[in-house]
Amino acid sequence: MDNNRVVITGLGVCGPNATNVPDFVHALKNGISGITHQSDLEALGFSCQIAGKPPLTEDRIAQYFSSLELKNLNSTGIVYGVIAALDAWENAGLKLSDINEPDWDSGTIFGTGTSGIDKFRWAINKIDDMEIRKLGSSVVVQTMASGVSAFIAGKIGLGNQVSTNSSACATGVESILLAYDRIKSGRAKRMLAGSTSDSGPYIWGGFDAMKVCNYKHNDAPEKGSRPMSATASGFVPGSGAGALVLESLESALLRSAPIYAEVLGGDLNSGGQRGLGTMTAPNPVAVQRCIKKAIDNAGIRANEIEVINGHLTATTKDALEIENWKTALDTSKQKFPYINSIKGLIGHCISAAGSIETVASVLQLAEGFIFPNVNCEDLNPAIADLINESRIPQQLINKQFNYLAKASFGFGDVNACIILKKYNYE
Amino acid sequence: MSKEEIIAELKNIITPYSEETIALQSIDDDTDFLKDLKINSANLVDIVLDIEDRFNIEIDNDSMAKMLTVKATVDIIENKRQGNAG
DSSP states (O other): OOOOOEEEEEEEEEBTTBSSHHHHHHHHHHTOOOEEEOHHHHHTTOSOOEEEOOOOOHHHHHTTSOHHHHHTOOOHHHHHHHHHHHHHHHHTTOOOOOSSSOBTTEEEEEEESSSOHHHHHHHHHHHHTTOGGGGTTHHHHHHSTTHHHHHHHHHHTBOSOEEOOOBTBTHHHHHHHHHHHHHHTTSOSEEEEEEEEOOSHHHHHHHHHTTOBOOSOTTOGGGSOOTTBTTOOSBOBOOEEEEEEEEEHHHHHHTTOOOOEEEEEEEEEEOTTOTTOOSSSOOHHHHHHHHHHHHHHHTOOGGGOOEEEOOOOSSTTHHHHHHHHHHHHTOOTTTOOEEEOTHHHHOBOGGGHHHHHHHHHHHHHHHTEEOOOOSOSSBOHHHHHHSOGGGSOSSOEEOOOSEEEEEEEETTTEEEEEEEEEOOOO | OOHHHHHHHHHHHHGGGOOOHHHHHTOOTTOBTTTTTOOOGGGHHHHHHHHHHHHTOOOOHHHHHHTTBHHHHHHHHHHHHHHHHO
16 A cells, blocks of 8 residues: 655635635734624524624625525535635645546545535425425535535546545544545545534524533623633634645645645544543543554654644633643643644634644644634633643744644544644755 | 517526526527536526516426426416416
Protein backbone atom coordinates (compact mmCIF):
# COMPACT_ATOMS: atom_id res chain seq x y z
CA MET A 1 0.00 0.00 0.00
CA ASP A 2 1.13 3.54 -0.75
CA ASN A 3 2.27 5.76 2.09
CA ASN A 4 1.95 9.28 0.72
CA ARG A 5 2.70 12.40 2.73
CA VAL A 6 -0.40 14.61 2.86
CA VAL A 7 -0.41 18.40 2.87
CA ILE A 8 -3.02 21.15 3.01
CA THR A 9 -3.05 23.38 -0.06
CA GLY A 10 -6.35 25.25 0.19
CA LEU A 11 -8.54 26.77 2.92
CA GLY A 12 -12.09 28.10 2.97
CA VAL A 13 -14.28 29.31 5.79
CA CYS A 14 -17.83 30.57 6.17
CA GLY A 15 -18.06 31.36 9.86
CA PRO A 16 -20.03 33.62 12.19
CA ASN A 17 -17.20 36.17 12.50
CA ALA A 18 -15.83 35.99 8.93
CA THR A 19 -16.91 34.46 5.64
CA ASN A 20 -13.53 34.41 3.90
CA VAL A 21 -10.02 33.46 4.98
CA PRO A 22 -8.35 36.93 5.15
CA ASP A 23 -11.20 38.30 7.29
CA PHE A 24 -11.02 35.17 9.44
CA VAL A 25 -7.30 35.70 10.16
CA HIS A 26 -8.03 39.31 11.11
CA ALA A 27 -10.91 38.26 13.37
CA LEU A 28 -8.80 35.57 15.09
CA LYS A 29 -5.91 37.92 15.77
CA ASN A 30 -8.11 40.76 17.00
CA GLY A 31 -10.70 38.80 18.94
CA ILE A 32 -13.61 39.80 16.72
CA SER A 33 -16.80 38.08 17.81
CA GLY A 34 -19.52 36.68 15.56
CA ILE A 35 -22.02 36.10 18.37
CA THR A 36 -25.15 38.22 18.04
CA HIS A 37 -28.62 38.46 19.52
CA GLN A 38 -31.16 36.40 17.53
CA SER A 39 -34.63 37.92 17.48
CA ASP A 40 -36.19 34.68 16.22
CA LEU A 41 -34.85 32.75 19.21
CA GLU A 42 -36.21 35.42 21.55
CA ALA A 43 -39.61 35.36 19.85
CA LEU A 44 -39.74 31.58 20.22
CA GLY A 45 -38.95 31.74 23.94
CA PHE A 46 -35.49 30.17 23.82
CA SER A 47 -33.49 30.30 27.06
CA CYS A 48 -30.36 31.14 25.05
CA GLN A 49 -31.17 33.93 22.59
CA ILE A 50 -27.67 34.50 21.23
CA ALA A 51 -25.90 32.55 18.51
CA GLY A 52 -23.27 32.63 15.77
CA LYS A 53 -24.47 32.80 12.19
CA PRO A 54 -22.38 33.63 9.08
CA PRO A 55 -23.32 37.09 7.75
CA LEU A 56 -23.99 36.47 4.04
CA THR A 57 -25.60 38.74 1.48
CA GLU A 58 -27.81 37.48 -1.34
CA ASP A 59 -25.21 38.74 -3.82
CA ARG A 60 -22.51 36.62 -2.22
CA ILE A 61 -24.68 33.50 -2.26
CA ALA A 62 -25.59 34.13 -5.91
CA GLN A 63 -21.90 33.82 -6.84
CA TYR A 64 -22.01 30.13 -5.86
CA PHE A 65 -25.45 28.93 -6.98
CA SER A 66 -27.37 29.11 -10.26
CA SER A 67 -30.64 31.04 -10.31
CA LEU A 68 -32.47 27.73 -10.65
CA GLU A 69 -30.72 26.31 -7.57
CA LEU A 70 -31.52 29.47 -5.64
CA LYS A 71 -35.20 29.24 -6.55
CA ASN A 72 -36.10 26.77 -3.80
CA LEU A 73 -32.89 26.75 -1.77
CA ASN A 74 -33.67 26.58 1.94
CA SER A 75 -30.71 24.77 3.45
CA THR A 76 -28.27 27.04 5.26
CA GLY A 77 -25.84 24.16 5.79
CA ILE A 78 -25.55 23.55 2.05
CA VAL A 79 -25.04 27.28 1.41
CA TYR A 80 -22.25 27.51 4.02
CA GLY A 81 -20.64 24.26 2.88
CA VAL A 82 -20.60 25.14 -0.81
CA ILE A 83 -19.17 28.61 -0.14
CA ALA A 84 -16.36 27.28 2.10
CA ALA A 85 -15.61 24.37 -0.24
CA LEU A 86 -15.47 26.33 -3.49
CA ASP A 87 -13.36 29.03 -1.82
CA ALA A 88 -10.92 26.36 -0.58
CA TRP A 89 -10.74 24.82 -4.05
CA GLU A 90 -9.99 28.18 -5.64
CA ASN A 91 -7.54 29.02 -2.85
CA ALA A 92 -5.63 25.84 -3.73
CA GLY A 93 -5.31 27.13 -7.30
CA LEU A 94 -7.70 24.51 -8.66
CA LYS A 95 -10.43 25.05 -11.24
CA LEU A 96 -14.03 23.91 -11.60
CA SER A 97 -13.98 21.31 -14.37
CA ASP A 98 -15.78 22.51 -17.48
CA ILE A 99 -15.11 19.37 -19.45
CA ASN A 100 -17.33 16.30 -19.59
CA GLU A 101 -14.82 14.06 -17.84
CA PRO A 102 -14.95 13.99 -14.03
CA ASP A 103 -11.71 14.60 -12.12
CA TRP A 104 -11.14 10.96 -11.12
CA ASP A 105 -8.27 11.85 -8.78
CA SER A 106 -10.24 14.32 -6.62
CA GLY A 107 -13.07 13.66 -4.18
CA THR A 108 -14.73 15.08 -1.10
CA ILE A 109 -15.67 14.00 2.38
CA PHE A 110 -17.84 16.80 3.67
CA GLY A 111 -19.66 16.18 6.92
CA THR A 112 -22.81 17.46 8.55
CA GLY A 113 -25.12 16.65 11.45
CA THR A 114 -28.39 17.28 9.65
CA SER A 115 -29.14 18.78 6.27
CA GLY A 116 -31.65 21.42 5.25
CA ILE A 117 -33.57 21.42 8.50
CA ASP A 118 -35.65 24.44 7.39
CA LYS A 119 -36.43 22.70 4.11
CA PHE A 120 -37.39 19.58 6.02
CA ARG A 121 -39.75 21.56 8.26
CA TRP A 122 -41.35 23.16 5.19
CA ALA A 123 -41.81 19.74 3.56
CA ILE A 124 -43.29 18.20 6.71
CA ASN A 125 -45.81 21.03 6.98
CA LYS A 126 -46.80 20.57 3.32
CA ILE A 127 -47.29 16.85 3.81
CA ASP A 128 -49.37 17.35 6.94
CA ASP A 129 -51.46 19.92 5.07
CA MET A 130 -52.28 17.25 2.42
CA GLU A 131 -50.11 19.01 -0.16
CA ILE A 132 -47.47 16.39 -0.80
CA ARG A 133 -47.53 17.07 -4.55
CA LYS A 134 -46.33 20.62 -3.87
CA LEU A 135 -42.93 19.42 -2.62
CA GLY A 136 -41.32 19.54 -6.06
CA SER A 137 -37.90 18.11 -6.80
CA SER A 138 -35.77 20.10 -4.35
CA VAL A 139 -36.65 18.45 -1.03
CA VAL A 140 -34.63 15.25 -1.33
CA VAL A 141 -31.36 16.79 -2.50
CA GLN A 142 -31.47 19.44 0.23
CA THR A 143 -32.51 17.17 3.09
CA MET A 144 -30.42 14.09 2.34
CA ALA A 145 -27.42 14.11 4.68
CA SER A 146 -25.08 13.90 1.69
CA GLY A 147 -26.69 16.92 0.01
CA VAL A 148 -23.71 19.12 0.84
CA SER A 149 -21.10 16.77 -0.64
CA ALA A 150 -23.33 16.17 -3.67
CA PHE A 151 -23.69 19.92 -4.37
CA ILE A 152 -19.93 20.46 -3.95
CA ALA A 153 -18.97 17.51 -6.15
CA GLY A 154 -21.33 18.59 -8.91
CA LYS A 155 -19.98 22.11 -9.01
CA ILE A 156 -16.34 21.01 -9.18
CA GLY A 157 -16.78 17.80 -11.18
CA LEU A 158 -15.27 15.47 -8.56
CA GLY A 159 -14.87 11.86 -9.68
CA ASN A 160 -13.27 10.19 -6.68
CA GLN A 161 -15.08 9.32 -3.42
CA VAL A 162 -17.94 11.75 -2.73
CA SER A 163 -19.37 11.23 0.72
CA THR A 164 -20.70 12.85 3.89
CA ASN A 165 -19.60 11.75 7.35
CA SER A 166 -21.40 12.40 10.60
CA SER A 167 -20.12 12.07 14.16
CA ALA A 168 -21.74 14.95 16.05
CA CYS A 169 -19.23 17.59 17.16
CA ALA A 170 -16.31 15.42 16.02
CA THR A 171 -17.57 15.49 12.40
CA GLY A 172 -15.20 18.18 11.12
CA VAL A 173 -11.95 16.64 12.36
CA GLU A 174 -13.20 13.20 11.31
CA SER A 175 -13.80 14.40 7.73
CA ILE A 176 -10.20 15.61 7.51
CA LEU A 177 -8.79 12.36 8.88
CA LEU A 178 -10.92 10.26 6.50
CA ALA A 179 -9.71 12.38 3.58
CA TYR A 180 -6.13 12.09 4.85
CA ASP A 181 -6.37 8.29 4.90
CA ARG A 182 -7.66 8.20 1.34
CA ILE A 183 -4.72 10.22 0.01
CA LYS A 184 -2.12 8.55 2.23
CA SER A 185 -3.17 5.14 0.89
CA GLY A 186 -2.95 6.37 -2.69
CA ARG A 187 -6.64 6.10 -3.60
CA ALA A 188 -7.00 9.83 -4.30
CA LYS A 189 -4.62 12.69 -5.08
CA ARG A 190 -6.80 15.46 -3.69
CA MET A 191 -9.71 15.48 -1.25
CA LEU A 192 -11.85 18.41 -0.25
CA ALA A 193 -12.45 17.83 3.46
CA GLY A 194 -14.68 19.82 5.74
CA SER A 195 -18.03 20.07 7.43
CA THR A 196 -21.05 22.30 7.78
CA SER A 197 -23.88 22.97 10.20
CA ASP A 198 -27.31 24.52 9.64
CA SER A 199 -28.36 27.57 11.61
CA GLY A 200 -31.65 28.54 13.19
CA PRO A 201 -34.10 27.52 15.89
CA TYR A 202 -34.82 24.04 14.57
CA ILE A 203 -31.20 22.91 14.80
CA TRP A 204 -30.44 24.72 18.06
CA GLY A 205 -33.73 24.01 19.88
CA GLY A 206 -32.78 20.55 21.10
CA PHE A 207 -29.64 21.89 22.77
CA ASP A 208 -31.60 24.72 24.38
CA ALA A 209 -34.03 22.18 25.81
CA MET A 210 -31.15 20.13 27.24
CA LYS A 211 -30.07 23.25 29.17
CA VAL A 212 -26.53 22.99 27.81
CA CYS A 213 -26.56 26.51 26.32
CA ASN A 214 -25.72 29.74 28.13
CA TYR A 215 -28.85 31.74 28.99
CA LYS A 216 -27.11 34.37 31.14
CA HIS A 217 -25.77 36.69 28.45
CA ASN A 218 -28.77 37.46 26.25
CA ASP A 219 -28.06 41.16 26.74
CA ALA A 220 -24.29 40.84 26.09
CA PRO A 221 -23.87 38.43 23.16
CA GLU A 222 -20.13 38.93 22.68
CA LYS A 223 -19.49 38.00 26.32
CA GLY A 224 -21.68 34.90 26.17
CA SER A 225 -19.26 32.25 24.94
CA ARG A 226 -16.73 31.83 27.76
CA PRO A 227 -14.41 28.83 27.31
CA MET A 228 -12.20 28.16 30.35
CA SER A 229 -13.86 30.94 32.33
CA ALA A 230 -15.01 30.61 35.95
CA THR A 231 -18.34 31.93 34.69
CA ALA A 232 -18.61 29.52 31.74
CA SER A 233 -22.20 28.40 31.94
CA GLY A 234 -22.96 26.56 28.75
CA PHE A 235 -22.10 26.84 25.09
CA VAL A 236 -23.43 29.38 22.62
CA PRO A 237 -24.74 27.69 19.45
CA GLY A 238 -23.00 28.52 16.20
CA SER A 239 -23.15 27.52 12.55
CA GLY A 240 -21.14 27.75 9.36
CA ALA A 241 -18.61 25.64 7.49
CA GLY A 242 -14.89 25.09 7.15
CA ALA A 243 -13.11 23.45 4.22
CA LEU A 244 -9.59 22.25 3.49
CA VAL A 245 -8.02 20.89 0.33
CA LEU A 246 -5.85 17.91 1.27
CA GLU A 247 -3.39 16.75 -1.34
CA SER A 248 -0.52 14.32 -1.69
CA LEU A 249 2.78 16.15 -1.24
CA GLU A 250 3.83 14.81 -4.62
CA SER A 251 0.80 16.32 -6.36
CA ALA A 252 1.19 19.64 -4.53
CA LEU A 253 4.88 19.96 -5.46
CA LEU A 254 4.22 18.91 -9.05
CA ARG A 255 1.82 21.79 -9.59
CA SER A 256 3.76 24.21 -7.34
CA ALA A 257 0.77 24.70 -5.05
CA PRO A 258 1.20 26.80 -1.89
CA ILE A 259 1.42 24.48 1.13
CA TYR A 260 -0.14 25.65 4.39
CA ALA A 261 0.75 22.67 6.59
CA GLU A 262 1.29 18.94 6.65
CA VAL A 263 -1.13 16.47 8.19
CA LEU A 264 1.08 14.11 10.16
CA GLY A 265 -1.70 11.83 11.36
CA GLY A 266 -4.41 11.48 13.95
CA ASP A 267 -6.87 9.16 15.58
CA LEU A 268 -10.60 8.51 15.84
CA ASN A 269 -12.13 6.51 18.68
CA SER A 270 -15.02 6.17 21.08
CA GLY A 271 -15.39 5.67 24.79
CA GLY A 272 -18.10 3.15 24.07
CA GLN A 273 -20.38 4.92 26.58
CA ARG A 274 -18.65 2.82 29.23
CA GLY A 275 -16.88 3.91 32.40
CA LEU A 276 -17.61 7.64 32.82
CA GLY A 277 -18.69 7.89 29.17
CA THR A 278 -22.37 8.30 28.29
CA MET A 279 -24.32 9.42 25.24
CA THR A 280 -23.48 13.02 26.20
CA ALA A 281 -20.39 12.82 28.44
CA PRO A 282 -16.93 11.81 27.30
CA ASN A 283 -15.13 8.81 28.73
CA PRO A 284 -11.81 10.42 29.82
CA VAL A 285 -9.89 7.18 29.21
CA ALA A 286 -10.99 7.29 25.56
CA VAL A 287 -10.17 10.99 25.17
CA GLN A 288 -6.66 10.45 26.52
CA ARG A 289 -6.18 7.35 24.39
CA CYS A 290 -7.31 9.24 21.26
CA ILE A 291 -4.76 12.02 21.87
CA LYS A 292 -1.94 9.53 22.60
CA LYS A 293 -2.76 7.40 19.57
CA ALA A 294 -2.87 10.50 17.37
CA ILE A 295 0.62 11.49 18.51
CA ASP A 296 1.92 7.93 17.96
CA ASN A 297 0.30 7.86 14.54
CA ALA A 298 1.97 11.16 13.66
CA GLY A 299 5.35 9.72 14.60
CA ILE A 300 6.27 12.50 17.02
CA ARG A 301 6.77 12.72 20.78
CA ALA A 302 4.16 14.25 23.10
CA ASN A 303 6.60 16.93 24.27
CA GLU A 304 6.94 18.25 20.71
CA ILE A 305 3.37 19.59 20.70
CA GLU A 306 3.66 23.38 21.06
CA VAL A 307 0.06 24.51 20.61
CA ILE A 308 -3.28 22.84 21.30
CA ASN A 309 -6.50 24.00 19.74
CA GLY A 310 -9.00 22.51 22.15
CA HIS A 311 -12.63 21.50 21.91
CA LEU A 312 -13.36 23.68 24.99
CA THR A 313 -17.04 24.50 24.53
CA ALA A 314 -17.49 26.75 27.59
CA THR A 315 -19.18 24.31 29.91
CA THR A 316 -18.07 23.00 33.28
CA LYS A 317 -16.38 20.16 31.33
CA ASP A 318 -13.59 22.47 30.13
CA ALA A 319 -11.44 21.65 33.17
CA LEU A 320 -11.88 17.93 32.53
CA GLU A 321 -10.69 18.42 28.94
CA ILE A 322 -7.55 20.24 30.13
CA GLU A 323 -6.92 17.46 32.63
CA ASN A 324 -7.25 14.89 29.82
CA TRP A 325 -4.74 16.76 27.63
CA LYS A 326 -2.34 17.05 30.57
CA THR A 327 -2.56 13.34 31.35
CA ALA A 328 -2.33 12.29 27.69
CA LEU A 329 0.71 14.48 27.05
CA ASP A 330 2.24 13.41 30.39
CA THR A 331 3.27 17.00 31.04
CA SER A 332 3.48 19.49 33.89
CA LYS A 333 1.72 22.66 34.92
CA GLN A 334 4.62 24.72 33.52
CA LYS A 335 5.44 22.73 30.39
CA PHE A 336 1.87 22.37 29.14
CA PRO A 337 1.61 23.69 25.54
CA TYR A 338 -0.22 26.89 24.68
CA ILE A 339 -3.93 26.19 24.39
CA ASN A 340 -6.73 28.16 22.82
CA SER A 341 -10.37 27.89 21.82
CA ILE A 342 -12.02 29.87 19.06
CA LYS A 343 -15.45 29.14 20.52
CA GLY A 344 -15.22 32.37 22.53
CA LEU A 345 -15.59 34.21 19.21
CA ILE A 346 -17.93 31.99 17.19
CA GLY A 347 -19.67 29.74 19.70
CA HIS A 348 -19.96 26.01 19.19
CA CYS A 349 -20.59 25.39 15.50
CA ILE A 350 -21.63 21.79 16.24
CA SER A 351 -20.89 19.58 13.22
CA ALA A 352 -18.93 22.46 11.62
CA ALA A 353 -16.82 23.11 14.73
CA GLY A 354 -13.97 20.75 13.91
CA SER A 355 -13.43 21.98 10.37
CA ILE A 356 -13.69 25.72 11.12
CA GLU A 357 -11.36 25.25 14.09
CA THR A 358 -8.88 23.21 12.02
CA VAL A 359 -8.81 26.02 9.45
CA ALA A 360 -7.95 28.36 12.36
CA SER A 361 -5.28 25.91 13.52
CA VAL A 362 -3.69 25.63 10.07
CA LEU A 363 -3.62 29.43 9.73
CA GLN A 364 -1.80 29.76 13.05
CA LEU A 365 0.86 27.28 11.92
CA ALA A 366 1.22 28.76 8.45
CA GLU A 367 1.36 32.40 9.50
CA GLY A 368 3.13 31.93 12.84
CA PHE A 369 0.70 33.26 15.44
CA ILE A 370 -1.30 32.02 18.41
CA PHE A 371 -4.68 33.72 18.61
CA PRO A 372 -5.84 35.09 21.98
CA ASN A 373 -8.56 33.46 24.06
CA VAL A 374 -11.43 35.81 24.83
CA ASN A 375 -13.87 35.90 27.74
CA CYS A 376 -11.66 33.96 30.16
CA GLU A 377 -10.26 36.94 32.08
CA ASP A 378 -11.84 35.21 35.09
CA LEU A 379 -10.02 31.91 34.51
CA ASN A 380 -11.71 28.83 35.94
CA PRO A 381 -9.72 28.09 39.17
CA ALA A 382 -9.93 24.35 38.46
CA ILE A 383 -8.03 25.02 35.22
CA ALA A 384 -5.54 27.37 36.92
CA ASP A 385 -4.76 24.49 39.31
CA LEU A 386 -3.89 22.26 36.36
CA ILE A 387 -1.83 24.52 34.11
CA ASN A 388 0.04 27.79 34.37
CA GLU A 389 -2.04 30.80 33.37
CA SER A 390 0.60 31.79 30.79
CA ARG A 391 -0.39 28.67 28.82
CA ILE A 392 -3.76 30.27 28.04
CA PRO A 393 -2.86 33.39 26.03
CA GLN A 394 -5.25 36.31 26.27
CA GLN A 395 -3.11 38.48 23.97
CA LEU A 396 -2.04 37.66 20.43
CA ILE A 397 1.34 35.89 20.32
CA ASN A 398 3.37 36.20 17.13
CA LYS A 399 5.52 33.10 17.05
CA GLN A 400 6.68 30.57 14.49
CA PHE A 401 6.06 27.03 15.70
CA ASN A 402 6.01 23.55 14.21
CA TYR A 403 3.51 21.21 15.87
CA LEU A 404 -0.15 21.68 16.72
CA ALA A 405 -2.72 19.22 18.08
CA LYS A 406 -6.41 19.78 17.42
CA ALA A 407 -9.18 17.69 18.92
CA SER A 408 -12.97 17.58 18.84
CA PHE A 409 -15.26 15.47 21.01
CA GLY A 410 -18.88 14.66 20.30
CA PHE A 411 -22.16 13.24 21.57
CA GLY A 412 -22.12 9.49 21.30
CA ASP A 413 -18.83 9.54 23.25
CA VAL A 414 -16.78 9.96 20.04
CA ASN A 415 -13.37 11.58 19.74
CA ALA A 416 -11.14 12.88 16.96
CA CYS A 417 -7.61 14.26 17.22
CA ILE A 418 -5.38 15.48 14.39
CA ILE A 419 -1.68 16.43 14.44
CA LEU A 420 -0.52 19.19 12.10
CA LYS A 421 2.99 20.36 11.27
CA LYS A 422 4.21 23.56 9.71
CA TYR A 423 5.47 22.79 6.22
CA ASN A 424 9.08 23.86 5.78
CA TYR A 425 10.01 23.82 2.10
CA GLU A 426 12.92 21.45 1.63
CA MET B 1 -56.06 33.60 -23.17
CA SER B 2 -54.96 32.69 -26.70
CA LYS B 3 -52.73 29.77 -27.52
CA GLU B 4 -49.92 32.21 -28.38
CA GLU B 5 -50.29 33.87 -24.99
CA ILE B 6 -50.16 30.50 -23.25
CA ILE B 7 -46.97 29.58 -25.13
CA ALA B 8 -45.42 32.93 -24.20
CA GLU B 9 -46.22 32.33 -20.50
CA LEU B 10 -44.93 28.80 -20.77
CA LYS B 11 -41.66 30.09 -22.16
CA ASN B 12 -41.25 32.39 -19.15
CA ILE B 13 -41.88 29.48 -16.80
CA ILE B 14 -39.44 27.15 -18.57
CA THR B 15 -36.58 29.59 -19.12
CA PRO B 16 -34.92 29.16 -15.67
CA TYR B 17 -34.83 25.38 -16.15
CA SER B 18 -33.01 25.34 -19.50
CA GLU B 19 -29.59 26.51 -20.60
CA GLU B 20 -30.43 25.96 -24.28
CA THR B 21 -30.90 29.64 -25.15
CA ILE B 22 -31.22 29.09 -28.89
CA ALA B 23 -33.83 26.35 -28.55
CA LEU B 24 -35.71 28.58 -26.07
CA GLN B 25 -35.79 31.44 -28.58
CA SER B 26 -37.36 29.27 -31.26
CA ILE B 27 -39.82 27.48 -28.99
CA ASP B 28 -42.85 26.07 -30.85
CA ASP B 29 -45.45 23.29 -30.69
CA ASP B 30 -42.92 20.57 -31.43
CA THR B 31 -40.33 21.61 -28.84
CA ASP B 32 -39.51 18.65 -26.58
CA PHE B 33 -38.58 19.56 -22.98
CA LEU B 34 -35.99 16.82 -22.55
CA LYS B 35 -34.57 16.45 -26.07
CA ASP B 36 -34.58 20.06 -27.28
CA LEU B 37 -34.39 22.08 -24.05
CA LYS B 38 -32.22 19.52 -22.19
CA ILE B 39 -34.25 20.04 -19.03
CA ASN B 40 -33.25 17.77 -16.13
CA SER B 41 -36.14 15.28 -15.93
CA ALA B 42 -36.27 15.78 -12.15
CA ASN B 43 -37.31 19.41 -12.80
CA LEU B 44 -40.42 18.46 -14.80
CA VAL B 45 -42.41 18.26 -11.56
CA ASP B 46 -41.25 21.78 -10.66
CA ILE B 47 -42.37 23.11 -14.04
CA VAL B 48 -45.79 21.52 -13.53
CA LEU B 49 -46.07 23.22 -10.11
CA ASP B 50 -45.14 26.58 -11.65
CA ILE B 51 -47.76 26.05 -14.39
CA GLU B 52 -50.42 25.25 -11.78
CA ASP B 53 -49.61 28.47 -9.90
CA ARG B 54 -49.53 30.63 -13.01
CA PHE B 55 -52.71 29.31 -14.64
CA ASN B 56 -54.56 28.53 -11.44
CA ILE B 57 -55.25 24.94 -12.41
CA GLU B 58 -54.53 21.53 -10.93
CA ILE B 59 -52.80 18.92 -13.02
CA ASP B 60 -53.40 15.23 -12.25
CA ASN B 61 -50.68 12.58 -12.39
CA ASP B 62 -51.82 11.14 -15.74
CA SER B 63 -51.80 14.55 -17.43
CA MET B 64 -48.44 15.34 -15.87
CA ALA B 65 -46.91 12.22 -17.43
CA LYS B 66 -47.91 13.49 -20.89
CA MET B 67 -46.41 16.96 -20.49
CA LEU B 68 -43.16 16.38 -22.39
CA THR B 69 -43.69 18.73 -25.35
CA VAL B 70 -45.01 22.25 -25.72
CA LYS B 71 -48.03 21.02 -27.71
CA ALA B 72 -49.08 18.40 -25.14
CA THR B 73 -48.59 20.91 -22.32
CA VAL B 74 -50.59 23.68 -24.01
CA ASP B 75 -53.41 21.21 -24.75
CA ILE B 76 -53.56 20.18 -21.09
CA ILE B 77 -53.47 23.79 -19.90
CA GLU B 78 -56.30 24.79 -22.26
CA ASN B 79 -58.28 21.74 -21.28
CA LYS B 80 -57.97 22.40 -17.54
CA ARG B 81 -58.73 26.10 -17.97
CA GLN B 82 -61.93 25.27 -19.81
CA GLY B 83 -62.77 22.81 -17.04
CA ASN B 84 -62.38 25.62 -14.52
CA ALA B 85 -64.47 28.03 -16.62
CA GLY B 86 -67.23 25.44 -16.99
